[in-house]
Amino acid sequence: MTESLSPERMAAWRAYIETSQRLFTQLEDDLRAASELSFADYHVLVLLSEAPGQRLRMGELASRLVFSPSRLTYQISTMQRRGLVARESCPGDRRGSEAVLTATGLLALREAAPHHLASVRHHLMDDLDDAEVACLTRVFTRLGTRLRAARDASTTSRQE
Template identity: 75%
Template sequence: MTQSLNSAQLACWRAYIESSQRLFNQLEDELRAASDLNLGDYQVLVLLSEAPGQRLRMGELAGRLVFSPSRLTYQISSMEKRGLVTRQPCPDDRRGSEAVLTAAGLLTLQRAAPQHAASVREHLMDDLSEAELGTLTRVFERLGERLAPTRPSSANPTTS
């Protein structure tokens, strides 16, 4: 039988779940009101804007967003209809496809970013000390690494 959480662990878990959901909802509401983007749209635009050639293979994008392939397909289809991204065949592997940021998508991101950054600052960052920022960064980086899917053994060791 699995051991239940002690009172300190349970308090931490509940505080994390409830506050992270409230934070997500607040950021999403403010982003939608200011830009008609949801957080999924915003993250796609950010990742594509930072990628070489402003394009990423769909599988890589899904992995970075922690989306299932079907969820990413739905997300990209919705964004294509709004002219924010396009899908194009991969130049080096015609079987795959890439999501590509459009000029309209980049402009939308540039307009939304200042307000979103202000929301993140107001609702999270401004309430944390430098020590707390460091602690949270270490905790979530460690958790992210532990929870990330393991790479297949054929992965290139120089890029791992």
């Protein structure tokens, strides 16, 4: 039988899960109200805007978004219909494809960003002091690194 969490750790877990869901919902509601973009749309646009040539291979994009290939295909298809992204063959490997940021997508991102950042500030950052921000950064960077390594190891072992 698995050992239960101490009351302090259970309280931390519940506070994290309930508040993170509440925060995500609030940020997405604010984003949709200001821009008609979902959080997933916005994240895709941000990642493409920061990528060289404003394009990423679909596998890389799925990995960065923590999406399954089928979920990414659906996400990119819906964004493609709205003109936010294009899907093109990879120049060096015709078997693969890339998501490419369009001018419409870049404009949508530029229009949404100030509202989204104001929402992030209002609902999260303005309530934290510098030490708390540094602590959150340390904790989630460490956890993210460990979770990515575990996922990569799991993917590698399934492929062998």
